[in-house]
Amino acid sequence: xxxLTIQELEKLxxxxxxxxxxxxxxxxxxxxxxxxxxxxxxxxxxxxxxxLLEAIEKKGIKDIIVTTSGCAGMCSxxxxxxxxxxxxxxxxxxxxxxDKIVRILEEHVIGGKIVKEYALGIGSExxx
Amino acid sequence: MSEQxxxxxxxxxxxxxxxxxxxxxxxxxxxxxxxxxxxxxxEILIEVSRQLNVPLSRIYHIATFFKAxxxxxxxxxxxxxxxxxxxxxKGAPRIIDAVERELAIKPGETTKDRKFTLETVRxxxxxxxxxxxxxxxxxxxxxxxxxxxxILKKYD
Amino acid sequence: xxxxxxxxxxxxxACVSNRAFDIIEALEKEIKKHNLDAEVAIVPTGCNGFCAQxxxxxxxxxxxxxxxxxxxxxxxxxxxxxxxxxxxxxxxxRPPERKEPIPVMSEIPFFKDQMLIALRNxxxxxxxxxxxxxxRDGYKALAKVLTSMTxxxxxxxxxASGLRGRGGGGFPTGIKWKYCxxxxxxxHYVICNADEGDPGAFMDRSIIEGDPHSVLEGMAIAAYAVGxxxxxxxxxMEYPLAVKRFKLAIQQARDYGLLGKDILGCGxxxxxxVRRGAGAFVCGESTALMASLEGKVGEPRAKYIHTVEAGxxxxxxxxxxxxxxxxxPVIILKGAKWFSSIGTGDVSENPWGxxxxxxxxxxxxxxxxxxxxxxxxxISLRDIVFKIxxxxxxxxxxxxxxxxxxxxxxxxxxxxxxxxxxDALTEAGSMMGSGGMVVIDEDDCIVDMARYFIDFLKGExxxxxxxxxxxxxxxxxxxxxxxxxxGQEDDIDKLEELGRTMVDCSLCALGGSAPNPVLSTLRYFxxxxxxxxxxxxxxxxxxxxxxxxxxxxxxxxxCRVCAMQCPQQCISGEAKKPHRIDQSRCIKCGVCYxxxxxxxxxxx
Numbered sequence: 001x002x003x004l005t006i007q008e009l010e011k012l013x014x015x016x017x018x019x020x021x022x023x024x025x026x027x028x029x030x031x032x033x034x035x036x037x038x039x040x041x042x043x044x045x046x047x048x049x050x051x052l053l054e055a056i057e058k059k060g061i062k063d064i065i066v067t068t069s070g071c072a073g074m075c076s077x078x079x080x081x082x083x084x085x086x087x088x089x090x091x092x093x094x095x096x097x098x099d100k101i102v103r104i105l106e107e108h109v110i111g112g113k114i115v116k117e118y119a120l121g122i123g124s125e126x127x128x
Numbered sequence: 129m130s131e132q133x134x135x136x137x138x139x140x141x142x143x144x145x146x147x148x149x150x151x152x153x154x155x156x157x158x159x160x161x162x163x164x165x166x167x168x169x170x171e172i173l174i175e176v177s178r179q180l181n182v183p184l185s186r187i188y189h190i191a192t193f194f195k196a197x198x199x200x201x202x203x204x205x206x207x208x209x210x211x212x213x214x215x216x217x218k219g220a221p222r223i224i225d226a227v228e229r230e231l232a233i234k235p236g237e238t239t240k241d242r243k244f245t246l247e248t249v250r251x252x253x254x255x256x257x258x259x260x261x262x263x264x265x266x267x268x269x270x271x272x273x274x275x276x277x278x279i280l281k282k283y284d
Numbered sequence: 285x286x287x288x289x290x291x292x293x294x295x296x297x298a299c300v301s302n303r304a305f306d307i308i309e310a311l312e313k314e315i316k317k318h319n320l321d322a323e324v325a326i327v328p329t330g331c332n333g334f335c336a337q338x339x340x341x342x343x344x345x346x347x348x349x350x351x352x353x354x355x356x357x358x359x360x361x362x363x364x365x366x367x368x369x370x371x372x373x374x375x376x377x378r379p380p381e382r383k384e385p386i387p388v389m390s391e392i393p394f395f396k397d398q399m400l401i402a403l404r405n406x407x408x409x410x411x412x413x414x415x416x417x418x419x420r421d422g423y424k425a426l427a428k429v430l431t432s433m434t435x436x437x438x439x440x441x442x443x444a445s446g447l448r449g450r451g452g453g454g455f456p457t458g459i460k461w462k463y464c465x466x467x468x469x470x471x472h473y474v475i476c477n478a479d480e481g482d483p484g485a486f487m488d489r490s491i492i493e494g495d496p497h498s499v500l501e502g503m504a505i506a507a508y509a510v511g512x513x514x515x516x517x518x519x520x521m522e523y524p525l526a527v528k529r530f531k532l533a534i535q536q537a538r539d540y541g542l543l544g545k546d547i548l549g550c551g552x553x554x555x556x557x558v559r560r561g562a563g564a565f566v567c568g569e570s571t572a573l574m575a576s577l578e579g580k581v582g583e584p585r586a587k588y589i590h591t592v593e594a595g596x597x598x599x600x601x602x603x604x605x606x607x608x609x610x611x612x613p614v615i616i617l618k619g620a621k622w623f624s625s626i627g628t629g630d631v632s633e634n635p636w637g638x639x640x641x642x643x644x645x646x647x648x649x650x651x652x653x654x655x656x657x658x659x660x661x662x663i664s665l666r667d668i669v670f671k672i673x674x675x676x677x678x679x680x681x682x683x684x685x686x687x688x689x690x691x692x693x694x695x696x697x698x699x700x701x702x703x704x705x706x707d708a709l710t711e712a713g714s715m716m717g718s719g720g721m722v723v724i725d726e727d728d729c730i731v732d733m734a735r736y737f738i739d740f741l742k743g744e745x746x747x748x749x750x751x752x753x754x755x756x757x758x759x760x761x762x763x764x765x766x767x768x769x770x771g772q773e774d775d776i777d778k779l780e781e782l783g784r785t786m787v788d789c790s791l792c793a794l795g796g797s798a799p800n801p802v803l804s805t806l807r808y809f810x811x812x813x814x815x816x817x818x819x820x821x822x823x824x825x826x827x828x829x830x831x832x833x834x835x836x837x838x839x840x841x842x843c844r845v846c847a848m849q850c851p852q853q854c855i856s857g858e859a860k861k862p863h864r865i866d867q868s869r870c871i872k873c874g875v876c877y878x879x880x881x882x883x884x885x886x887x888x
Binding site: 042075 | 252254255256257260269
């Protein structure tokens with residue numbers, strides 16, 4: 001895309017907002033965010049991310065987006081990930097490793113049941 | 129060490145070009161040289177001085193002022209012990225002691241066999257994992273003195 | 285003849301798709317095999333509404349409810365229950381465990397009292413994708429100022445919001461911008477100070493890594509306000525990921541025309557360059573940072589003329605911290621009134637009149653929940669340490685919280701109810717600083733902590749002015765001597781005198797605030813210094829010269845773990861019998877204390 005004008009910026013915002021919001025119908029059913037700040041990476045977020053991507057490829061899952069984000073703030077509980085399924089509040093998972101993220105993928109993302117042992121909480125924080 | 133360093137002129141040219149061959153980027157230029165050679169070899173600083181038309185003394189002033197630069201060759205593996213406040217509180221000084229005992233070197237020194245260099249850093253910003261040690265960039269969190277020798281063995 | 289048992293099998297859509305008919309088939313087969321077909325009936329039913337647990341079989345008359353059956357389960361089920369009469373526990377429905385339900389994020393203590401402005405996008409967006417930022421109102425504030433506000437109005441808005449420098453100085457941002465705009469010069473510059481040097485502080489790193497565009501947008505707005513065309517970001521080299529994300533963000537913003545020439549077609553030009561620091565704490569100081577940007581040694585200069593008038597290349601320069609800049613777009617969008625309603629004091633007349641908005645703190649050290657917290661100004665330290673931080677691990681006793689990095693100070697328990705704002709913390713002998721908060725407990729020695737900071741600063745003093753260079757050296761000598769058990773009677777007086785001289789006579793803020801760790805600990809923990817000097821005692825068991833390690837023969841099980849780990853091999857004793865430490869060879873490394881599982885090693 002070339003340089004934006006004000007109107008184009010607003011148009012792009014609408015489009016991007018739709019993409020950021022989860023579509024309840026259509027091809028995406030949800031997304032998994034792996035928090036990749038320095039603290040998360042030091043605690044092993046990279047391993048978690050690659051295990052997740054590998055599992056998704058192996059299972060041939062097409063309707064879940066995997067994305068990364070910065071520090072989620074609770075460094076003592078890294079690596080962390082957030083699972084957002086369409087129409088449901090996001091769930092934050094903490095103290096993850098390779099096996100745990102695969103279990104979350106299987107039980108929560110595919111099976112629809114939150115993995116309570118690893119979950120920190122549901123919903124989002126208070127934003128300004 | 130008597131081994132003569134071969135000055136790779138092309139490499140230096142390339143680094144200088146990256147920074148418009150301008151003295152205002154001296155700090156960045158020295159960082160890129162250090163990334164390449166893991167220290168600042170005198171031969172290369174002389175070359176930089178010539179090309180930038182900056183007195184060698186000024187380059188040395190910068191090279192010795194900033195903590196990131198070292199004028200001594202480093203060992204094969206670089207051990208960094210974080211000395212940030214959180215690490216300090218969680219026992220970083222005792223981690224240093226343990227490395228010193230294990231390798232018989234002090235911070236800033238390199239083992240005789242050129243295998244390890246021990247350095248301290250101020251804060252790596254992962255205070256949640258304190259105390260933190262990195263070896264060649266690999267991060268080890270919540271280290272104890274007893275764990276140090278196990279970590280170092282990995283690099284044997 | 286009525287059947288002994290009726291198996292009610294749900295054949296609703298969901299259960300059928302869960303292979304209910306296969307179950308029926310398997311059941312018929314097994315029942316016939318055991319000759320039970322005269323006693324047990326199979327009854328297909330409609331949906332019973334518990335679709336998630338299908339396929340479902342309800343055994344009447346007992347009402348036993350089996351769920352999630354597979355054909356493999358059937359032979360066992362038929363034999364055990366229908367033939368032998370023993371209902372099979374493992375196939376039964378269990379209501380969800382009555383364990384703690386998963387809490388709602390906004391009710392988890394760590395998150396409950398937080399309020400996100402600077403960290404508004406944390407964990408929500410992909411920092412490497414500008415569209416994510418735009419979706420969450422990114423660059424909307426920039427568009428607003430470019431189309432509907434004059435630079436003066438922008439400055440007015442930021443001044444009225446009461447936003448003060450988050451890097452530690454607490455100088456009102458709007459006033460800084462105003463002075464810079466008014467200053468004559470060939471060029472004006474905007475610099476983002478991302479040389480987060482305070483050990484124990486990592487909020488800037490987190491903002492850059494998680495939301496780099498919020499800083500870029502803040503910089504562009506600042507540039508518009510002061511009339512700058514070029515900006516610099518000075519990032520410390522210890523943060524390679526932050527450097528990478530900034531560079532990527534700048535490239536994406538340029539591609540969209542949000543940086544560069546004629547931004548958003550509004551005729552405003554501004555571009556940004558990322559520069560790496562090279563590991564010098566003093567470069568967080570404005571003039572040292574600017575010298576370093578010019579390719580010189582990072583030494584501060586006397587500020588007879590402020591950098592807003594003559595900064596980088598001697599031109600008017602605004603230097604703002606990462607967190608300050610990240611706040612700017614939100615203030616523009618939501619208004620000064622909204623921002624100033626958060627926090628303490630009244631800034632409507634005077635921007636120094638209070639501390640408005642939120643502050644991000646990095647919470648670390650001896651606290652259960654370490655991490656990054658953003659709270660409204662005015663919250664008490666107690667709430668941060670105990671409510672959000674979850675208190676001290678292992679039930680230890682809180683000793684102090686260190687705020688403001690090496691130039692800050694220690695705040696004792698008696699002042700924990702202090703509201704967190706710029707002025708209250710300064711009054712208590714510490715400072716807001718960049719927002720590092722390190723909690724220490726009873727196992728930390730206050731003299732040793734002061735020594736740690738002074739040694740740190742001694743290494744970081746640029747050496748240009750005498751009070752800082754020599755004062756720190758002398759202080760370090762005295763503190764080391766006290767920790768080694770060689771303290772002298774008048775050492776405390778000497779420390780105080782040195783401290784006063786440094787505060788009064790140093791060239792820059794590094795030297796001027798360097799004695800804070802010593803002066804604040806002397807103010808609140810004087811008795812610990814006196815104990816070290818007079819009684820040669822370290823109550824926390826930290827100062828090696830003043831402690832000994834012994835083994836409690838009552839508790840020692842003779843497990844040999846300490847003896848095997850002792851680097852001096854000075855622990856002796858037979859297996860399963862109490863061990864002893866040879867004091868003459870002990871180097872007090874404390875390994876035995878760490879590894880003992882029976883708390884048998886005593887540190888005194």
